[in-house]
Amino acid sequence: MSASQLSLSGRMSGVIERWNALPIATRFFGLLVAAATIPFLTSNDYVIRIAGNVCLFAALAVALNVVVGYAGLLDLGFIAFYGIGAYLYAILSSDQFGIHWPSWLTLPFIALLGVVFGLLLGSPSLRLLGDYLAIVTLGFGLVFAQLALTLDRVELPWQEGVVINVTGGTNGIVKLDPLSLFGFQLSNVTHYFYALLIWLGIVLIIVHHLNQSRMGRAWRSMGEDALAAETMGMPTRRLKLLAFSCGAAIAGVTGAIFAAWQQSVFPQNFSTDVLITLYAMMVLGGISNLGGAALGAVVLSVVPELLRSPELARAIFYATLTLGLLLFSKPRRNGPIILISVIILGFLLRWIVQAAAPDLLTPPTIKVAAESISSAFDRASQQFGILVQGWILFLKDPLLPGNIAFVILIPALLGLSRMKAGVLKLILTIPAIYLLIFVWETRFAAEPAVTRLLLVGGLLVVLMIFRPNGLLGKRKIEIV
Amino acid sequence: MALLEFTKISKHFGGLQVIKDFTFEVNQGEIVSIIGPNGAGKTTVFNLITGIYTPDEGDIRFEGKSLLGLEPHQICQRGIARTFQLLRLFLNMSVRENVMSAAYPRTHSNLAQIIFRTPGFRKEEDRIRTLAEEKLGFFGNRLNGTFDQPVYSLPYANRRQVEMARAMATEPKILLLDEPAAGMNPNETQEITQLIGELRARGGYTILVIEHDMQVVEGISDRVIALDYGEKIAEGTYHDVATNERVIEAYLGRQHATRAK
Numbered sequence A: 001m002s003a004s005q006l007s008l009s010g011r012m013s014g015v016i017e018r019w020n021a022l023p024i025a026t027r028f029f030g031l032l033v034a035a036a037t038i039p040f041l042t043s044n045d046y047v048i049r050i051a052g053n054v055c056l057f058a059a060l061a062v063a064l065n066v067v068v069g070y071a072g073l074l075d076l077g078f079i080a081f082y083g084i085g086a087y088l089y090a091i092l093s094s095d096q097f098g099i100h101w102p103s104w105l106t107l108p109f110i111a112l113l114g115v116v117f118g119l120l121l122g123s124p125s126l127r128l129l130g131d132y133l134a135i136v137t138l139g140f141g142l143v144f145a146q147l148a149l150t151l152d153r154v155e156l157p158w159q160e161g162v163v164i165n166v167t168g169g170t171n172g173i174v175k176l177d178p179l180s181l182f183g184f185q186l187s188n189v190t191h192y193f194y195a196l197l198i199w200l201g202i203v204l205i206i207v208h209h210l211n212q213s214r215m216g217r218a219w220r221s222m223g224e225d226a227l228a229a230e231t232m233g234m235p236t237r238r239l240k241l242l243a244f245s246c247g248a249a250i251a252g253v254t255g256a257i258f259a260a261w262q263q264s265v266f267p268q269n270f271s272t273d274v275l276i277t278l279y280a281m282m283v284l285g286g287i288s289n290l291g292g293a294a295l296g297a298v299v300l301s302v303v304p305e306l307l308r309s310p311e312l313a314r315a316i317f318y319a320t321l322t323l324g325l326l327l328f329s330k331p332r333r334n335g336p337i338i339l340i341s342v343i344i345l346g347f348l349l350r351w352i353v354q355a356a357a358p359d360l361l362t363p364p365t366i367k368v369a370a371e372s373i374s375s376a377f378d379r380a381s382q383q384f385g386i387l388v389q390g391w392i393l394f395l396k397d398p399l400l401p402g403n404i405a406f407v408i409l410i411p412a413l414l415g416l417s418r419m420k421a422g423v424l425k426l427i428l429t430i431p432a433i434y435l436l437i438f439v440w441e442t443r444f445a446a447e448p449a450v451t452r453l454l455l456v457g458g459l460l461v462v463l464m465i466f467r468p469n470g471l472l473g474k475r476k477i478e479i480v
Numbered sequence B: 001m002a003l004l005e006f007t008k009i010s011k012h013f014g015g016l017q018v019i020k021d022f023t024f025e026v027n028q029g030e031i032v033s034i035i036g037p038n039g040a041g042k043t044t045v046f047n048l049i050t051g052i053y054t055p056d057e058g059d060i061r062f063e064g065k066s067l068l069g070l071e072p073h074q075i076c077q078r079g080i081a082r083t084f085q086l087l088r089l090f091l092n093m094s095v096r097e098n099v100m101s102a103a104y105p106r107t108h109s110n111l112a113q114i115i116f117r118t119p120g121f122r123k124e125e126d127r128i129r130t131l132a133e134e135k136l137g138f139f140g141n142r143l144n145g146t147f148d149q150p151v152y153s154l155p156y157a158n159r160r161q162v163e164m165a166r167a168m169a170t171e172p173k174i175l176l177l178d179e180p181a182a183g184m185n186p187n188e189t190q191e192i193t194q195l196i197g198e199l200r201a202r203g204g205y206t207i208l209v210i211e212h213d214m215q216v217v218e219g220i221s222d223r224v225i226a227l228d229y230g231e232k233i234a235e236g237t238y239h240d241v242a243t244n245e246r247v248i249e250a251y252l253g254r255q256h257a258t259r260a261k
Helices: A002-021 A024-036 A045-070 A078-092 A103-125 A130-150 A189-211 A214-224 A226-231 A236-262 A272-285 A290-306 A310-328 A334-356 A376-391 A399-418 A423-444 A448-466 B042-049 B072-078 B095-101 B111-115 B119-137 B156-169 B186-201 B214-220 B238-242 B245-252 B254-260
Strands: B004-013 B016-026 B031-035 B057-062 B080-082 B174-178 B206-210 B223-228 B231-236
Touching: A024 A189, A045 A078, A045 A189, A045 A214, A045 A236, A045 A272, A045 A290, A078 A103, A078 A130, A078 A236, A078 A272, A103 A130, A103 A236, A130 A272, A189 A214, A189 A236, A189 A290, A189 B111, A214 A226, A214 A236, A214 B095, A214 B111, A214 B119, A226 A236, A226 B072, A272 A290, A272 A448, A290 A310, A290 A448, A310 A334, A310 A376, A310 A423, A310 A448, A334 A376, A334 A423, A376 A423, A399 A423, A423 A448, B004 B042, B016 B042, B016 B057, B016 B231, B031 B042, B031 B186, B031 B214, B042 B080, B042 B174, B042 B206, B072 B080, B080 B156, B095 B119, B095 B156, B111 B119, B119 B156, B156 B174, B156 B186, B186 B206, B186 B214, B214 B238, B223 B238, B223 B245, B231 B238, B231 B245
Parallel strands: B031 B206, B031 B223, B080 B174, B174 B206
Antiparallel strands: B004 B016, B004 B057, B223 B231
16 A cells, blocks of 8 residues: 555656746746636636636735735735725726726726835835834724725815715625726626636736846845845835835736626725735745745635535545545554544444444434435535444434534644654544544534634644645745 | 045944944055954944944045945945845845845846846846856855755855855945854864955955954954954054054953063
8 A cells, every 4th residue: 555655646746846847937828728728617607706716816915925925024904905906996987986997097097006005005114124014004904994984975174065975885886897908898707717817827927027036036135134135235115115016006906807807896805804814825825935825825715615515525524634644644554554443443433332322323414315416426425424424423412522522632632743653642543533533523514604714724724734834835934 | 545434433322332433444455354352343333334323423434425324225335245243144045046136236127127028137137147156156166056055055154155245246345244254163264264365366355354263364454453342442463453462451351461461
């Protein structure tokens, strides 16, 4: 078993090596073309919508990377630029004020205003670093959110009794004009997906080119050691403003495309949650790595969607668990040993309970409804679900035991992770894994809507433990 | 007229007087060493010259023009570059990029040229790439083959040389070296002594250096300035300063000074 595994992982790393050896332009256009085929592979609007979302967030994460990853400025007001772009588009292309600018004018105008707002936030923050900058920029973001909420009743001081509705408050601005570029009007999900994909491509090229130039080197120098950069002749203040402005311009245009796609803007589209998601994407992918930021966007946009379906969530859970055990156990042979022992333990426990107190158990809850089964995968995953629920202790009243098991599980896992490798650890891992599966089946699988984000969080924690620099990150922090 | 004139400078932090009425100058083509016990204010002198601190009193002139009120990057652009005592390299950037980054003030491509990769931008990029390799090449074999490695993967002695190459890439007229031999073994110290001589001979730099290692100071200096508690206590050739009573006293204490007499 281990021999075949080795050759498998060997082949994998061979593929990765060959991929990395390709010129960056080839890799870039290869991925872009591959992504462009998505609408040909599926006619499901939901899938294409998620793909569009991935492009949107990837563009934002890449832009955020310029400010945070390269220039080292902890900017928590970034989301405001995205929001400003979206609201500007809404105001300039709707009946809100009866303004209907053409898209070819709106988008560059928003990019320009993005630069202006970047300077506006940047100038008072020039002397601030680290935590202080974070607080000021966070304030900027909150001010934007408040203004979006409250600028629906603006009284003009020079004209009494006239109230102007700028942002529409909680109702937002709706019925926006669609984007129309080069005589082509974007009218459906697929169109917007391509628009966003092309925009992501442009953003990646711009940022990559900037990175491989005097500007990118100066930004990264500043991010590493601002004093040294300044002493080596780099005007750090101007560079900071420039970084803020670049990020803001890209975020603004992305916001405009988002607004046009959604055909509406609401304050909650630009909440702190979105900001945190963006940061998570960037950190997960690996700070100051462009491919990483994009990959982070893919993972954090796609995984929560996959977890919406209980069957898929179950498949992901068991696949991750099995692969994790097989690939990361040290020594390698421990993986299969644990796996087989857990299966035996399950049957053993079930046999005991069946004999002692059969009333406690209940048949599997998954019902095979013939008409709802659409694909081979669904059928297989349902079969698998029934199998698992027939194997684990599936109780009639799972709530309390599930909760208790959950509470035991966390210290058990923490304790295990602190133990020295050895036979004892191996033996204790077996019931811990069993407990994990028990908690999953009794608590999580039952309520996917509630536990979805919890699972995403868990996944993030695990990924960051295995790859503390992010999936593609190579950064190293040295304390001198 | 001297290249660098440091005239009657005083600087205090709170109640602590770090530099007191300190005057010295460095002439074109000279190698001048500043020595002094720990805390004498040597690094503060560098921080004052490079604009990290502003003096309370006095004037600093470079090529006859005052440096007061300029920001550090402007001072660097005037032709003053330094290294740091504890090394301040951009650790996650490659050796080559570290050196290329310092060519920033000598390059002029704007955003549009960069984004569209115009021929002008490419030419400039090639130019500073060659410049960086040329400056790194100054250090001979030590750095060969490491140009594309991140700096954090380099041993200490090599990092020092990268930092020197970075300072050289700003194309300065004067190099300020802050303890270039600190933390080096005898071989490496020997090497650095030779190197500083070559920096002047082949590179044509004027050099102001802070150093503790008296062998290095002896090997390189045209002139030595001794500093204690922020005041100049001696100035002259290495021999003059090394035998100066106040200098020995500052380094070894009064007892030794009298005994040496």
